[in-house]
Amino acid sequence: MTATPVRRDTTATGTMPPRARPGRGGIGRTHDRWWTPWLFLVPALAIVVVFILFPFANTLALSATDATLLKPGQFVGADNFVRLWHDDRFRTAMTNSLLYVVCVVPVMVAAPLVLAALANGTTRILGFLRTAYYLPVVMSSVIVGLIWTNLLDSRGLVNQVLDWLGVISEPVPFLSGRWLTLLSAMVVTIWTGLGYYMVIYLAALANIDPALYDAASVDGAGPIRQFLHVTVPGVRTTSALIGLFSSVSAFRVFGEVYILTGGTGGVGGQNITITMLIQQEGTGLQAETGYAGAISVVMFVVLGLLLAGQLWFQRRGGSR
């Protein structure tokens, strides 16, 4: 009998080590231990569990107790939420935070787009402008707060200029008036956020097909019509994303109001925001962690509703 020629895989010859067969052990063995993927996930899972899930669950549990910093507290059911309902400071904080969202988010969605459209190009001056607009983003919030505090103080630069121009006879209370303080904080938020969102828009603008602008130009559209009918629809998804991001940031505003009011929440606490209220109730030796937890839960729910509403609105708009 003659031997039948057999095609042999060169890897199975002595030139290369044989592959390990599944289920038989050895260094190359894979896929037979169900927990192997979990090992890779452990670091990330640990971070999520320790820093997100556990604090979240703990906050939920705390919100139903009368716990303080130094005493674990007892179960009080919905008492903390009933107390919130009657708490003037909570109402003020919720009003201010929601007002912040209503006023800041539209500006945060629209203004950076305009800036991005204006600063989109390769010339040196545009590069300089992009850098200048982005500068506040990399500045410390404390520095930003100090700059604006000095500008808006009753003896600050803004009041001095207005006085010099003869526009005012008495200083404008930018940092102590009920609504002016909030407005000042919004201006700071917008000033610091413009550059960040502008960069996101610049990335989105790069994805718009230049042929669309050419076509619009051929059809007789000027720069404004091109912006409205090509640029704006072209970055719609990015705008939606920025709307979500800025809503969360605006509702959670803390630093700007804290610094402009010297940490007090304004005259009579009239400018306090939800996060400041949580900080005031939940820190210090006399911290009421249970009550602060209840405020956090309400904040979470409101923020969730806010985002769900925005998503629904955008989907509804997108389906038309």
Place this chain on the structure above:
Amino acid sequence: MSFRKPARYVLPVVLALALGACGIGGGADDSETTVSGEVKGEITFQTWNLKGNYADYFNGLVTAFQNANPGTTVKWIDQPPEGYQDKLSADAAAGSLPDVVDIGPEAAFTLANAGMLLDLSKTDPEAKASYLPKAWDANAFPSLGGTYAYPWYLNTGPSFFNTAVLQKCGVSKDPLPATFDALFAAGQKMAATCKSDATMVGRLPAIETFGAYGVPLMDQAGTKFTFNDAKAVELVSHYRNLFQAGGMTEETLNKLQTGEVDAFKAGRVGWLPGSSYTLKDLKATAPKVAETVAISPQITNDKPNMYIESLAVNAKSKNVATAVAFAKFATNKENQLAFSKQAAIFPSAAGALDDPYFTTDDGTDEAKLRLESAKAVSEAVVYWPAAFSSKSVDYLREQIALAVLGKKDVQAALDEAVKYADASLPKK
């Protein structure tokens, strides 16, 4: 080794719970600690913002204690001025409070209420005789039934007036306002002349201002706040009238004590209720203002106000006998006197104020101020009730601001503040 299927789901959950459980725990142990055992071992001693200027004194104090008590080690920790309460909070929550802590009565009250401080009325009642009675009483909390810290240093101070500001705004410096009525009248006069350029008053009244005005702050048993009576309404109404006349700016309604001092240094405020180290501070940081400043006795309708700093002992200290021994050593007459001579403060040890340092005038401004303040200390009381928490301080300021702005009735604002402060008292 293999796991059965349910283990695939159980293991991550167990892991999650185990990791999560790392953060669970704490709570106060109500067990009473008694002082026993030898004065040996290591303790930690925490002060508040004293290392910068008094490191030599404290290093010497620690060395002297260690030499007098062989086998002991005192680890001195000094915390920066900002966020001291937060540091105490973090330590208390983590169960790592230092063995001996520099503390004010309101923080001591909260920690004592949580069972974290040694009750000296039970463990060391004889110590009471070594201190000024009012200093000892400042850490005696009737609602908790104990005394929780050894009195350390006291501070009080006169009124500081910026005479240049008074002159510019048409107020005579001869005589300087010596009563609240005179102060508010001068404030109204300044408002008419200077408008908001400079005002007499730079801050809203604090709880101790009510005390100095003659308002009873708490009932005798320490179970209820009472700073909403007619006298309190009268005081806040003075501020309201002053604000409405332009004698206070809207910005001053938001000022804390540091803001008031800064405004005084900037020449925007005429009157500063100061302390014994205000003059030294003014000379160092606002020399032009220091040149024009006039000093007069503290404005009060009753006894002068003073502040106290004490040393509390951690009830859960591993070397509680050593901690107690060190706290008593640091607050004894000799060491308090030595510290008082380095810092512009006053000793709380019995008889220490009789030292010639507090009774002999060497002709300097500092000595004059020291003698006047020492005299005030001997009459003064700690008005700030220990049970009046820092949160109640903030709430009171907010309510008064709303009343002064005219957004709330004065009586209603004070009632609200009292209700809030009452709610933070320990539940029976």
